[in-house]
Amino acid sequence: MAQFRKQNKALPAISTASLPDIVFMLLFFFMVTTVLRETDIKVTYSAPGATQLEQIEKKSVLSHLYVGFPKDSKLGKEARIQANDVLLSVPKEVRQWVVNEKSKLRKSDQAEHTISLKVDRSAKVGIVTDIENELREIDSRRVIYNANRSAGK
Amino acid sequence: MKKRKSEGSQEINASSMADIAFLLLIFFLVTTTIASDKGLTIVLPPKKDDRTKVETNERNVYVVLVNSRNQLLVEGQGMDPKDLREGVKKFLLNYGADKKSSDNPRDAAVSFKTDRATKHSMYMQVYDEIIAAYNEIRAEKLGMTMKDYMNFDKEKAKKEPALIQKAQLFAQKTDYVDEDIVDNYLAYDVKTIDKRKQKMLDAFVKARNSSKLLFVEKYYDIQKEFPKRISKAEPTKVE
Numbered sequence: 001m002a003q004f005r006k007q008n009k010a011l012p013a014i015s016t017a018s019l020p021d022i023v024f025m026l027l028f029f030f031m032v033t034t035v036l037r038e039t040d041i042k043v044t045y046s047a048p049g050a051t052q053l054e055q056i057e058k059k060s061v062l063s064h065l066y067v068g069f070p071k072d073s074k075l076g077k078e079a080r081i082q083a084n085d086v087l088l089s090v091p092k093e094v095r096q097w098v099v100n101e102k103s104k105l106r107k108s109d110q111a112e113h114t115i116s117l118k119v120d121r122s123a124k125v126g127i128v129t130d131i132e133n134e135l136r137e138i139d140s141r142r143v144i145y146n147a148n149r150s151a152g153k
Numbered sequence: 154m155k156k157r158k159s160e161g162s163q164e165i166n167a168s169s170m171a172d173i174a175f176l177l178l179i180f181f182l183v184t185t186t187i188a189s190d191k192g193l194t195i196v197l198p199p200k201k202d203d204r205t206k207v208e209t210n211e212r213n214v215y216v217v218l219v220n221s222r223n224q225l226l227v228e229g230q231g232m233d234p235k236d237l238r239e240g241v242k243k244f245l246l247n248y249g250a251d252k253k254s255s256d257n258p259r260d261a262a263v264s265f266k267t268d269r270a271t272k273h274s275m276y277m278q279v280y281d282e283i284i285a286a287y288n289e290i291r292a293e294k295l296g297m298t299m300k301d302y303m304n305f306d307k308e309k310a311k312k313e314p315a316l317i318q319k320a321q322l323f324a325q326k327t328d329y330v331d332e333d334i335v336d337n338y339l340a341y342d343v344k345t346i347d348k349r350k351q352k353m354l355d356a357f358v359k360a361r362n363s364s365k366l367l368f369v370e371k372y373y374d375i376q377k378e379f380p381k382r383i384s385k386a387e388p389t390k391v392e
Contacts, residue, residue, distance in 0.1 A: 016171070019171045020167070020170040020171045020174055023171055023174040023175055023178055024174050026178055027174055027177050027178045027181065030178065030181035030182055030185055031181055033185060034181050034184060034185045035185075048273060048274040048277040048278070049274075049277075049278075050192070050193055050277055050278075050280075050281040051281055051285060052193060052281055052284040052285050052288055052303070053191040053192060053193065053303075054191065054192070054193070054194050055190060055191045056190060056194075057308070059190060062190060067273075114194075116190065116192065117192075119273045120273065121272070121273055121274035121277075122272055122273070122274065123272070123273045124269060124270050124271065124272065124273065125267045125268070125269055125270070125271045125272070125273060125276050126269030126270065128273060128276075129269065132197055135197060136197050136198065136199065136200050137200060139199070139200070141196050141197040141198075141199070142194070142196055142197075143194070143195050143196070143197055144190075144192040144193065144194045144195070145192045145193045145194075145195065145277060145280075146190070146191070146192040147191065147192045147193060147277060147281075148191075149191070
């Protein structure tokens with residue numbers, strides 16, 4: 001009996017020696033997967049849901065345009081377009097931006113240049129159409145509407 | 154005496170290591186945004202003035218309208234977005250059975266028109282359902298599940314040796330040689346090739362059809378049989 005009691009008292013502390021290793025492992029995972037945001041998003045963006053998602057394999061051919069309502073209330077309540085870190089005042093400015101973005105790509109990739117439209121789910125179709133018309137004008141017609149996977153039926 | 158004390162090899166205290174690591178970990182946890190570049194792809198129509206009027210029979214066009222209050226109108230009747238997929242599938246697979254519906258999937262087109270004030274989420278939902286109808290038909294014809302169809306890796310499949318061999322043969326017979334023979338071979342359509350090559354091609358097509366079709370070829374053939382003809386009309390006022 002005495003022996004048993006003694007053992008209970010001397011319960012060894014759980015070794016935390018491996019804790020740093022575990023944490024480091026997690027740390028490396030996040031360091032590798034992190035993409036630091038290059039631009040600051042000035043408009044609201046919550047992606048709509050869809051089921052038939054496709055992915056563009058070459059990330060480099062994508063140029064992102066954000067469409068949403070300005071986070072800064074001084075800028076009004078109308079939906080705005082953001083290219084890189086500038087809010088565009090008229091949809092026509094999209095042209096110059098796309099031409100610029102396209103020229104940054106390698107010659108062989110230019111035909112595949114795709115505009116990724118990140119449109120807030122509550123934005124209206126009208127502003128998106130304005131962008132699309134500009135894209136058609138400069139013959140840059142590949143577009144992907146960003147979306148999150150939704151459960152579907 | 155003092156010297157001796159400092160000489161005694163001391164272990165570096167590593168207990169703060171975990172804290173430092175945690176700090177870094179939390180920093181990266183907070184800043185991480187796992188970027189998703191997935192979405193619905195679309196190729197926009199050419200410039201307005203280039204557009205030629207396409208003569209299509211009215212029954213070959215499935216008219217989908219959405220108004221500013223996000224209500225769906227399909228072929229003149231109100232519809233729940235959930236029923237749209239079945240509606241499009243039924244329309245495409247009609248093959249002239251119903252005189253008011255499509256003749257065949259190659260000629261059939263879905264016209265999708267919204268109001269300027271329609272919400273983007275609604276637009277996406279409807280567009281998604283239309284694409285889903287096409288994908289479901291294609292997957293069914295290929296005997297695949299929807300999930301397999303969506304995950305099918307075209308690029309990988311194109312590297313199949315048997316396919317490359319066939320493509321080379323095709324290139325020889327037709328002197329239709331370009332940089333990517335496999336792509337050309339798969340995309341080849343009798344209609345687009347000039348008549349000079351027609352005879353050679355006919356013989357080749359016969360041979361091709363008689364042999365057992367490779368799966369990848371079948372995949373592309375199905376895509377040609379059920380082309381995604383979704384016309385996106387300019388938004389106007391939709392009542």
